[in-house]
Amino acid sequence: MIRFEDVSVGxxxxxxxxxxxxxxxxxxxxxxxxxxxxxxxLAGHVKPDKGRILLFGRDIWGISELxxxxxxxxxxxxxxxxxxxxxLKVWENIALPLWYHKGVPPEEVGRQVAxxxxxxxxxxxxxxxxxxxxxxxxxxxxxxLMALVRAMLMEPELMIFEEMLKQLTAEVSKRVLGLxxxxxxxxAGRTSVYVGPxxxxxxxLEADLVLRQKGRGVIS
Amino acid sequence: xxxxQKIGEKTIGAWTHxxxxxxxxxxxxxxxxxxHIAPVRQVLYRQIYFSGIEALSKVTLIAALIGIVIITQxxxxxxxxxxxxxxxxxxxTIREMGPLISAIFxxxxxxxxxxxxxxxxxxxxxxxxxxxxxxxxxxxLIMPRVLGVTVSVFFxxxxxxxxxxxxxxxxSSVLLDTPLIQHxxxxxxxxxxxxxxxxxVKALIFGLLISATSCYHGQRVQHSITEIPQxxxxxxxxxxxxxxxxxxxxxxxxxx
Numbered sequence: 001m002i003r004f005e006d007v008s009v010g011x012x013x014x015x016x017x018x019x020x021x022x023x024x025x026x027x028x029x030x031x032x033x034x035x036x037x038x039x040x041x042l043a044g045h046v047k048p049d050k051g052r053i054l055l056f057g058r059d060i061w062g063i064s065e066l067x068x069x070x071x072x073x074x075x076x077x078x079x080x081x082x083x084x085x086x087x088l089k090v091w092e093n094i095a096l097p098l099w100y101h102k103g104v105p106p107e108e109v110g111r112q113v114a115x116x117x118x119x120x121x122x123x124x125x126x127x128x129x130x131x132x133x134x135x136x137x138x139x140x141x142x143x144x145l146m147a148l149v150r151a152m153l154m155e156p157e158l159m160i161f162e163e164m165l166k167q168l169t170a171e172v173s174k175r176v177l178g179l180x181x182x183x184x185x186x187x188a189g190r191t192s193v194y195v196g197p198x199x200x201x202x203x204x205l206e207a208d209l210v211l212r213q214k215g216r217g218v219i220s
Numbered sequence: 221x222x223x224x225q226k227i228g229e230k231t232i233g234a235w236t237h238x239x240x241x242x243x244x245x246x247x248x249x250x251x252x253x254x255x256h257i258a259p260v261r262q263v264l265y266r267q268i269y270f271s272g273i274e275a276l277s278k279v280t281l282i283a284a285l286i287g288i289v290i291i292t293q294x295x296x297x298x299x300x301x302x303x304x305x306x307x308x309x310x311x312x313t314i315r316e317m318g319p320l321i322s323a324i325f326x327x328x329x330x331x332x333x334x335x336x337x338x339x340x341x342x343x344x345x346x347x348x349x350x351x352x353x354x355x356x357x358x359x360x361l362i363m364p365r366v367l368g369v370t371v372s373v374f375f376x377x378x379x380x381x382x383x384x385x386x387x388x389x390x391x392s393s394v395l396l397d398t399p400l401i402q403h404x405x406x407x408x409x410x411x412x413x414x415x416x417x418x419x420x421v422k423a424l425i426f427g428l429l430i431s432a433t434s435c436y437h438g439q440r441v442q443h444s445i446t447e448i449p450q451x452x453x454x455x456x457x458x459x460x461x462x463x464x465x466x467x468x469x470x471x472x473x474x475x476x
Contacts, residue, residue, distance in 0.1 A: 043352040045345075065356075073354035083349030087337065097353040100259045100360070154353075 001158060001191045002042070007051035010037040015051065017211055019193060021157075024184060026207040027195045032163075034213055035197045036080075039162045042193075043077055044068060055158070073101055076151030080162040082143025084135035084150075091131035094150045101154070109153055116149050119179060121172050141167040148176070152183055159184070163196040165205075177204055237436070237458055245432040247358055248366040254359030255367075263360065267368025271330040272376055279325060283380045284387025286317060291388040300395055306406040309388045314415050315471070318381035319422035323430060323463045325380075326373050327456055331434040334365055335455040338438025339448040347439070362439070366431040373427030377419065418474045422467060429462040 001023070007015040011034055019025045029035040040046040041053060044060050052059050055071055063071070077083070084093045094113055095106035113131075118124045135143050144164065151159060159180070165173045184192045194205060199212075254260045287309060294308040338361065341347050347357045389403040437455035441447040 040348070043348065045348040045351070069351070069354045069356055071354075072352055075352065075354075077349075077352045079345070079349060079352075081345070083345060083352070085346050085350070086341065086344070096259060097355065100257055100353075100355050103258065105258070150353075 001056065002193065003052075003054040003057075005052040005054070007041070007048045007053060009041050009046060009048035009051075010034070012037065019191060019209065019211075021189045021191055023191055023208045024181075024206070025191070025193045025209040025211065026199070026202070026205060027193060027211045027213075028199045029195065029197045029213045032197050035163065035195050039077075039079070039160065039195055042160055042195075043075075044072065073097075073154065074157045076154055076156035076159045078144060078147045078151050078159070078161045078164060080144065080166065081140050082135065082138075082147045084143050084146060086134065086136055088135075089132050090135060090138070090146055093135060094131070094146055094153065097150060098153050112153065113149055116152065116179065117145075120145055120149075120175050139167070145172075145176070148180070155187070157187070157190055159190070159192045161192070161194045163201075164194060165202050166196070173202075174204065177202075181206075237454075240440075241429070241432045241436045241458070241462075244362065244436045245366070245428060248363045248432065248435075251356070251359040251363040252367075254356070254363055257359075260360055260364055264364035264368050267334075267365050268371055270333070271326060271369050272372030275325065275329060275372070275376060276379065279322070279376055279380050280383045282321070282325070283313075283383035284390075286321065287313065287384035287386065287388030288391045290317075290384070291391050295392075295395075300392070303406060305392065306389070306403060307410040309385060310407050310410040311415075313381050313384040313388075314411065314419050316467075317384065318377050319419055319426055320463065320467055322373060322377040322380045322423065323426040324460070326369065326376065326427075326430055327459045327463075330369055330372070331430050331455055331459050332452050334369065334431070334434040335438040335452045336448055338362075338365075338435060339441040339451050340445075342439055342441050343443060343445055343448065357439075362435045365435055366428070369431035369434065370424065370427030373430060374420070374423045377423035377426075381419070414474070418470060422470050425466050425470070426463050429466065430459045433459045433462060 001021040002019040004015045004017050009015075027035075027038065029038060037046065041048060042055075047061055053061065056074060058067070058071055060068055060071065084090070085096065088096065091106055091110075091113070095104075095109050098104045098109060099106060114124065114127055117127060117131075122130065135146070138146070144166075148161075148164070161180070164176060164180070168176060180192060184190050194202065194207070196202060255264065290309050290312055291305060295302075295305050298304045338347075341361070347361065350357050350360060385407055389400060389407065392398075392403050393400040434455050437451045437458070441451050
């Protein structure tokens with residue numbers, strides 16, 4: 001599913017690891033900077049100085065832009081800051097990828113979105129007003145929850161979570177983990193990768209594979 | 221003292237930006253097929269709304285005032301009863317003022333907004349986030365903005381011309397105490413298809429250049445928020461250069 005072959009980028013040198021399909025994986029970096037670089041490389045925003053990164057068996061820097069865009073439709077990336085589009089309202093942000101790729105209009109996903117958001121602890125009564133705000137009015141952790149819902153709507157084969165539980169209360173963290181675990185198990189072969197610098201912030205996350213950064217650029 | 225090296229660097233920079241702007245126009249044309257995607261059309265409609273429709277009230281005021289100024293100035297030289305007054309109003313607004321002032325208005329109002337918005341989206345990682353959802357930023361962000369601003373400049377130019385002529389003629393009508401319809405008749409007599417055609421060509425080219433320049437500079441920033449005002453200023457200056465150069469070129473060619 002994910003394969004790093006001798007990748008050198010930022011602080012990392014000769015990074016080599018593999019995450020198989022169907023795995024729940026934790027990648028623990030030493031600091032936020034390393035985490036950020038790793039997520040940017042996985043998302044294809046930063047090109048490594050050396051080595052290959054394979055997603056679904058395809059070298060993300062060895063394929064055309066069109067092929068890369070098609071590949072990323074199979075990935076749900078939840079950015080630490082949310083990565084919501086600032087000039088779109090929250091509900092437009094949530095519906096955007098599904099509307100763009102599959103032509104499903106925003107009003108048709110309302111029920112599913114409402115269910116997930118109430119499950120995450122949002123007040124069902126005030127939800128209509130809430131999702132009509134611009135993302136700039138929301139704190140980072142709420143933007144991240146919206147990005148989670150946005151990513152899940154696309155039913156991706158690979159979910160990547162960047163510091164998913166940061167700044168969440170214990171109760172909401174528990175609900176998020178429950179939801180992502182359920183989502184992971186819903187489809188055989190779905191892969192979930194949690195990336196963050198502080199393992200203690202996500203003690204309840206049970207993973208099949210834990211990769212830890214050890215020293216300068218080694219993850220094993 | 222300006223060194224030769226500095227002049228060389230500036231020339232190469234200007235050339236690079238010019239090639240970049242025309243390259244972006246080409247890329248935007250290649251992405252026109254993305255218009256079949258509903259959210260892309262939504263971005264286009266919003267751009268036309270912000271750049272075109274929301275600008276109408278201010279354009280009306282500015283155009284009418286310019287029409288009044290032209291009538292006042294010309295009638296001061298040739299007398300209010302001279303048919304030259306209406307002809308001068310038509311010639312100046314259709315040939316020059318309409319396309320040029322509409323373009324400057326869009327540069328001040330929309331070009332700055334487009335450049336700073338795209339630059340802010342790039343710095344905050346929103347463009348990267350779009351790509352990581354499999355959404356092509358060129359098709360979703362750039363192409364509809366180029367098209368939306370171009371359409372807005374095109375129609376605002378004709379609207380400006382109408383409002384300026386109407387404002388000037390309304391003043392003439394009041395001062396001469398003659399019916400407004402009579403003045404419009406004189407205007408239509410002074411108009412030719414050639415003049416309207418040249419005006420349309422200018423509006424179209426200005427629209428394409430302003431929109432592409434704004435988008436080019438908007439997506440040129442890297443990581444720092446301090447680049448946003450710098451790139452916005454660069455977009456404004458380059459857009460102004462482009463429209464004055466092309467205005468001169470088209471005007472000269474149209475009289476050959």
